[in-house]
Amino acid sequence: xxxxxxxxxxxxxxxxxxxxxxxxxxxxxxxxxxxxxxxxxxxxxxxxxxxxxxxxxxxxxxxxxxxxxxxxxxxxxxxxxxxxxxxxxxxxxxxxxxxxxxxxxxxxxxxxxxxxxxxxxxxxxxxxxxxxxxxxxxxxxxxxxxxxxxxxxxxxxxxxxxxxxxxxxxxxxxxxxxxxxxxxxxxxxxxxxxxxxxxxxxxxxxxxxxxxxxxxxxxxxxxxxxxxxxxxxxxx
Amino acid sequence: xxxxxxxxxxxxxxxxxxxxxxxxxxxxxxxxxxxxxxxxxxxxxxxxxxxxxxxxxxxxxxxxxxxxxxxxxxxxxxxxxxxxxxxxxxxxxxxxxxxxxxxxxxxxxxxxxxxxxxxxxxxxxxxxxxxxxxxxxxxxxxxxxxxxxxxxxxxxxxxxxxxxxxxxxxxxxxxxxxxxxxxxxxxxxxxxxxxxxxxxxxxxxxxxxxxxxxxxxxxxxxxxxxxxxxxxxxxxxxxxx
Numbered sequence: 153x154x155x156x157x158x159x160x161x162x163x164x165x166x167x168x169x170x171x172x173x174x175x176x177x178x179x180x181x182x183x184x185x186x187x188x189x190x191x192x193x194x195x196x197x198x199x200x201x202x203x204x205x206x207x208x209x210x211x212x213x214x215x216x217x218x219x220x221x222x223x224x225x226x227x228x229x230x231x232x233x234x235x236x237x238x239x240x241x242x243x244x245x246x247x248x249x250x251x252x253x254x255x256x257x258x259x260x261x262x263x264x265x266x267x268x269x270x271x272x273x274x275x276x277x278x279x280x281x282x283x284x285x286x287x288x289x290x291x292x293x294x295x296x297x298x299x300x301x302x303x304x305x306x307x308x309x310x311x312x313x314x315x316x317x318x319x320x321x322x323x324x325x326x327x328x329x330x331x332x333x334x335x336x337x338x339x340x341x342x343x344x345x346x347x348x349x350x351x352x353x354x355x356x357x358x359x360x361x362x363x364x365x366x367x368x369x370x371x372x373x374x375x376x377x378x379x380x381x382x383x384x385x386x387x388x
Numbered sequence: 389x390x391x392x393x394x395x396x397x398x399x400x401x402x403x404x405x406x407x408x409x410x411x412x413x414x415x416x417x418x419x420x421x422x423x424x425x426x427x428x429x430x431x432x433x434x435x436x437x438x439x440x441x442x443x444x445x446x447x448x449x450x451x452x453x454x455x456x457x458x459x460x461x462x463x464x465x466x467x468x469x470x471x472x473x474x475x476x477x478x479x480x481x482x483x484x485x486x487x488x489x490x491x492x493x494x495x496x497x498x499x500x501x502x503x504x505x506x507x508x509x510x511x512x513x514x515x516x517x518x519x520x521x522x523x524x525x526x527x528x529x530x531x532x533x534x535x536x537x538x539x540x541x542x543x544x545x546x547x548x549x550x551x552x553x554x555x556x557x558x559x560x561x562x563x564x565x566x567x568x569x570x571x572x573x574x575x576x577x578x579x580x581x582x583x584x585x586x587x588x589x590x591x592x593x594x595x596x597x598x599x600x601x602x603x604x605x606x607x608x609x610x611x612x613x614x615x616x617x618x619x620x621x622x623x624x625x626x627x628x629x
Contacts, residue, residue, distance in 0.1 A: 209474070210482075224492045226409055226534055227460060230485035234478055241475025276407035279530040283477060 167251035175293035178300035204258030210235040225270040265340035295355035406533015419499035426544030454508030516591035544606035548585035
């Protein structure tokens, strides 16, 4: 019996562009992707923005487990993969195929970093996510852990259990735990810079300066011939 | 080190199918994991009941477990199944999360405590369902790579033509997913059920060789099947105390 659907979609089947921002909490990546979204939309380009861990269907179930503090590294990883797959199958892939610019606030690299810090096997995690296409650009906003942590903790008295990495038993103090946890995630990101082809942006620079660097990179793909044609069609 | 533990406490190290779970890598277990696989209406639950009764009578501590019973995601799965918009990878990952939860919170602790764990299905049914629905076989097998190798896996092999009558005796209707109705195999549900069950059984045939599943002739009546299963289990437990 022949299997349906087995064809693997590759970058060459994609008319759209996938732009990813990565970095720890407080690295400023969400601000940057927000500005990128506004800019591309202003240019009349079809843009879709998607955020990590935002599928409505999965959210309810995940938070139930999260409240209980009952998630193991494996179930934590799989629930986030479920969330990702839902957004990927419903939105990311079809929109890319239709020629959209898809902007992802965190992508599979977040899982590669966080799940591995939590103790999941790195090869296993990568294989779980191997259906996801490689982004056209991944901007990694690098910020020293203390700066990022200070940005997050301003006006936020309480950290959530998993957010602080309390499940890792790094420290009984949640702020200390958070700091160590974020530091370890940076270590993981840094190992991916070359292998995953990240474009590193210094997240301590001015917001506008960073945005200029991001837009300069995007300009290159905006002027590619394939995209120009599409752009003209949309303008009609 | 592992060897020493075994000698001292009569424990044995766990064997993972794939990459495994880091914090369980040095785990040693005393119990036994026995799995019963087979399609709906193949008589799995009847057999589990009979086997449990016998094992308990023989003085074993028994834990019954199965798919779709975790507290973490059970209700979500039921809701999700009703949502036909749900992608296949999403559903596959959902099931894996559900299984992982039970695996770590029920199966592993029970095995550590020396229970005989009787599992009504394990990783094989979800893998077969994924592959039949067009997901990569390699991906599906890796997904469950954190699971440990059971001591015994029985597969109740029932001819789809016999199976369909058992389903009707039980429910008088065919289940949407167990008939592969989501696959558009045939507009005739009866036909769809037969095609789908053959596809699943083919996957089991492939896994039988890969994972050493023991195929049990499920076309016989419950008493005969039970005699067969019980003999094999008693035999195994006698040899591996």
